[in-house]
Amino acid sequence: xxLPNSLKRQRAARWVNVQDARRHAHAxxxxxxxxxxxxxxxxxxxxxRNTAAYGEHELLPRFxxxxxxxxxxxxxLGTDVEFPVLLSPTGMSRLFHPEAELAVARAAAxxxxxxxxxxxxxxxxETIAAASSGPKMFQVYVLRDQGLNSEFIQRCKAANYNAxxxxxxxxAGGNRERDLxxxxxxxxxxxxxxxxxxxxxxxxxxxxxxxxxxNLPNVRSESVGQGAGLPERxxxxxxxxxPSVSWQHAERMIEExxxxxxIKGILSADDARQAAAIGASAVIVSNHGGRQLxxxxxxxxxxxxxxxxxGDQMEVILDGGIRRGTDVxxxxxxxxxxxxxxxxYLYGLAAAxxxxxxxxxxxxxxxxxxxxxxxxxxxxxxxxREFLRRR
Numbered sequence: 001x002x003l004p005n006s007l008k009r010q011r012a013a014r015w016v017n018v019q020d021a022r023r024h025a026h027a028x029x030x031x032x033x034x035x036x037x038x039x040x041x042x043x044x045x046x047x048x049r050n051t052a053a054y055g056e057h058e059l060l061p062r063f064x065x066x067x068x069x070x071x072x073x074x075x076x077l078g079t080d081v082e083f084p085v086l087l088s089p090t091g092m093s094r095l096f097h098p099e100a101e102l103a104v105a106r107a108a109a110x111x112x113x114x115x116x117x118x119x120x121x122x123x124x125x126e127t128i129a130a131a132s133s134g135p136k137m138f139q140v141y142v143l144r145d146q147g148l149n150s151e152f153i154q155r156c157k158a159a160n161y162n163a164x165x166x167x168x169x170x171x172a173g174g175n176r177e178r179d180l181x182x183x184x185x186x187x188x189x190x191x192x193x194x195x196x197x198x199x200x201x202x203x204x205x206x207x208x209x210x211x212x213x214x215n216l217p218n219v220r221s222e223s224v225g226q227g228a229g230l231p232e233r234x235x236x237x238x239x240x241x242x243p244s245v246s247w248q249h250a251e252r253m254i255e256e257x258x259x260x261x262x263i264k265g266i267l268s269a270d271d272a273r274q275a276a277a278i279g280a281s282a283v284i285v286s287n288h289g290g291r292q293l294x295x296x297x298x299x300x301x302x303x304x305x306x307x308x309x310x311g312d313q314m315e316v317i318l319d320g321g322i323r324r325g326t327d328v329x330x331x332x333x334x335x336x337x338x339x340x341x342x343x344x345y346l347y348g349l350a351a352a353x354x355x356x357x358x359x360x361x362x363x364x365x366x367x368x369x370x371x372x373x374x375x376x377x378x379x380x381x382x383x384x385r386e387f388l389r390r391r
Contacts, residue, residue, distance in 0.1 A: 008351075008352035008353055008355045008356065009352070009355040011024065011351070011352055012348065012351065012352040012355045012356045012358070012359035013359065015359055015360075015363065016363075017324075017363060017367075018323050018324070018344045018347065018360060018363060018364075019323070021344065021347040021348045021351055021352075021356060021359070021360050021363075022344075022347045024347070024350075024351035024352070024356075025037070025096075025346070025347040025348075025350035025351045027351075028201070028203070028204060028350050028351050029096065029201065029204060029350055030194070030197040030198045030200070030201045030204055030205070031182060031193070031194060031197040032179075032182035032183055032184050032188075032190065032194045032197065032198075033095050033096065033184075033204070035178035035179060035181070035182045035184065036095065036176075036178070036179055036182075036184045037095075037096065037343065037346055037347075037350070038178070038343070039176050039177075039178035039179060039291070040174075040176070040289065040290035040291050040294065041174035041175050041176055041177075041290060041291055041292055041293060041294040042174075042175050042177065042294035042295070043294055044290060044294065045290075045294050045295055046287055046290040046293075046294050046295060046296050046297075046298065047289070047290030047291075047294075048290075049290075049297070049298040049301075049321075050287070050289070050290055050298045050299060050300075050320040050321030051321035051323055052298070052321075053298035053299075053300040053301050053321065054300055054321065054322075054324075054326070054327045054330055055391075056301075056390060056391050057300075057330050057334075057388050057389065057390055057391065058388070058389045058390075058391055059326065059329065059330065059333075059371075059375055059387055059388065059389075060375075060386070060387050060388065060389050061374060061375045061376050061387070062375070062376030062377075062387070063376055064376075065376035065377075065378065066378060067372070067373040067376065067377075067378045068378075069378060070369050070372045070373050070378055070379070071378065071379040071380070072084070072365060072368050072369050072372065072380060073380075074337070074338060074380050074381075076114070076282070076315055076317065076337050076338040077114065077137065077162065077163040077260040077262060077281060077282060077315065078162065078163065078259075078260045078281075079114055079135040079162050079163070079260075081112060081113045081114055081135070081338070082111060082112030082113060082365070083111075083112070083113060083364065083365045083368055083369075084328060084332060084336075084337070084338040084339055084368070084380060085113060085322075085328060085338070085339055085340070085341055085361065085364045085365070085368070086113055086114045086115075086116065086137075086317065086338055086339070086340045086341075087104060087108050087113065087114065087115045087116060087340065087341060087342075087345055088116055088286075088319055088340040088341060088342035089116040089117060089118035089119075089121075089137075089139035089165065089167070089342075090118060090342050090346055091118045091119075091120035091121065092120060092121070092122055092214075092216075093118075093121065093122060093346070093349065094122035094211075094212070094214055096346055096349050096350040097207075097349045097350055097353050098207045098208070098211035098212065098353075099349070099353045099354055100121075100122045100123055100212075100349075101117060101118075101121045101122060101123040101128060102123055102127070102128070102131050102354075103349055103353050103354035103357055104345060104349060104354075104357050105117070105123075105128045105131055105132035105134070105136070106131060106132055106354055107345075107348075107354050107357035107358040107361060108132070108134050108357075108361070109132045109133050109134025110134075110358060111358065111361040111362070111365065112134070113134070113135070113361065114134070114135040114136065114137055114162070114163075115128075115132065115134065115135075115136055115137070116136075116137040116138070116139050116165055116340075117136065117137070117138050117139065118139050119138075119139055119140055119141060119152070119218055119219075119237065120216055120218070120234070120237060121216070121217075121218060122214060122215060122216065122217070123217065124217035124218055125138060125152075125155045125156060125159050125161070125218055126155070126159055127217070128159075129159035129160060129161070135162045135163075136161045136162055136163075137161060137162060137163040137164065137165050137262070138152065138156045138161050138163075138164055138165065139164075139165040139166075139167055139264070140152050140153075140164060140165070140166055140167070140253070141166070141167055141170060141240075141241055141242075142166065142168070142241075142242050142245040142249045142250065142253070143237075143240040143241065143242060144240050144241075144242045145240055148240065149253060150256065152218070153253065153256050153257050156257075157257075162259075162260060163259065163260035163261065163262060163281070164253070164257045164259065164260070164261050164262070165261075165262045165263075165264050165284065166250055166253060166261070166262070166263050166264065167264045167265055167288075168245065168250070168263060168264065168265040168266075169264075169265030169286070169287070169288050169292050169293075170241055170265075170288070170292065171241070171243045171245065172243065173238070173292075174288070174291050174292040174293065174294075175294075176291060182194050216234060216237065219236060219237050247274055247278055250263060250275075250278060250280070251278040251279065254278060254279045254280060255279075260281045260282070261279075261280050261281050261282075262280065262281060262282040262283065262284050262315075262317065263275045263280045263282070263283050263284065264283075264284035264286050264319070265284070265286050265287070265288065266283040266284065266285055266286070266306065267285065267286075267287060267296060267297060267299070267302050268302070268305075268306075269305045269306050269308070269309035269310070270309075271283075272306045272309050272310045272314075272316075273309055273310055275310070275314070276310045276313045276314050280314060281314060281315060282314055282315035282316065282317055282337070283306065283310065283314065283315075283316055283317070284317045284318075284319050284340065285299045285302055285303055285306055285316060285317065285318050285319060285320070285336075286299055286319035286320055286340075287299055287320055289319075289320060289342055289343065290320070298320065298321060299318055299319060299320035299321065300318065300320070300321065300327075300330070300331065300334075303316070303318055303331060303334050303335065303336060304334055304335070307334060307335030307336065308335075311335050315337040315338070316335065316336050316337055317336060317337060317338050317339065317340060318331045318336040318338075318339045318340070319339070319340035319341075319342070322339050322340075322341050322344070323344060324367060325363075325364055325366075325367025325368040325369075325370070325371045326367070326371050327339070328364065328367075328368050328371075329368060329371045329372065329375065329377075329383065329387075330388060332380055332383045333383040333384060333385060333387045333388050334385060334388065335385070341360075341364070344360050344364075345357050345360050345361070347360065348360035348361075375387055
């Protein structure tokens with residue numbers, strides 16, 4: 001049986017860092033679901049480098065600075081946030097906990113930061129809007145069906161979303177070998193080892209069997225057909241990804257949205273310049289968490305070139321590998337306007353639902369505030385590259 005919420009809160013309150021949340025998530029999840037959360041493409045070289053890259057830079061503090069009042073607030077994508085950690089879009093969050101995206105959106109609102117809902121979320125655009133008073137962004141792809149693209153945009157406008165995020169690094173699916181081995185596919189192909197792991201995690205299995213049905217409600221039945229289940233909806237949406245996507249497609253979406261618009265998946269300065277040229281508000285420096293093309297650079301290693309190319313024209317947001325407040329401080333000192341996390345908040349969700357997500361966000365906010373004091377920067381805006389040194 002699942003733990004009562006009071007026990008989840010007590011357990012999460014004892015976490016002192018993101019790794020604590022990760023350990024509890026590992027204990028809570030069957031191996032196929034854990035592999036889906038933790039895995040990357042091919043040999044997972046990029047997955048590992050995303051986190052390791054922050055260690056290649058050291059912080060150079062300044063002392064005898066008044067840090068009696070530290071300000072972690074900033075503005076990104078036209079929205080004021082309490083600290084510069086935004087929540088990345090992650091698909092199918094119900095895999096990790098029955099509270100799914102609702103828990104994440106509520107925790108983000110309580111923490112005063114922005115949550116980005118995925119197209120392949122298990123809660124709808126409208127449900128998240130009704131459940132969360134905090135700033136919200138919706139993540140879209142360029143699909144073959146322009147009518148479906150427009151439908152998403154109009155639904156987000158009607159639901160008062162603050163921003164739109166276009167993910168551009170999925171012209172084809174990444175080769176995620178962990179998922180191939182454990183049977184995470186459409187439809188699932190679980191072998192006996194995976195089935196044993198489900199049996200060994202009765203709390204997760206019970207919650208899955210007795211909870212809300214698994215669905216992708218942003219893909220409406222009139223698009224995919226009445227009576228369509230999860231496999232049909234997933235097959236439909238993935239079949240609509242357009243490998244012929246061009247900058248002109250993105251430009252049309254920016255014009256139709258006519259509001260804060262981020263392009264996610266940028267790794268080169270040239271692509272960042274092109275994003276600025278077509279009117280994007282921000283680029284999100286991202287390699288999809290190492291889940292698409294392996295052997296691309298760590299996102300932090302791409303940040304300086306992109307900031308130098310477009311930092312005076314648009315916002316630059318860093319996504320990938322962030323596990324500590326010092327990672328965020330290094331990114332901000334390099335010139336990022338904010339950072340995004342995915343796996344860290346999913347660890348919290350898997351281990352303790354909304355309370356776990358809230359605790360992960362509290363950890364990041366506390367670490368950033370303490371790190372700013374220790375580095376001698378009483379506000380985020382005081383950070384610059386003089387606080388950094390390459391090892």
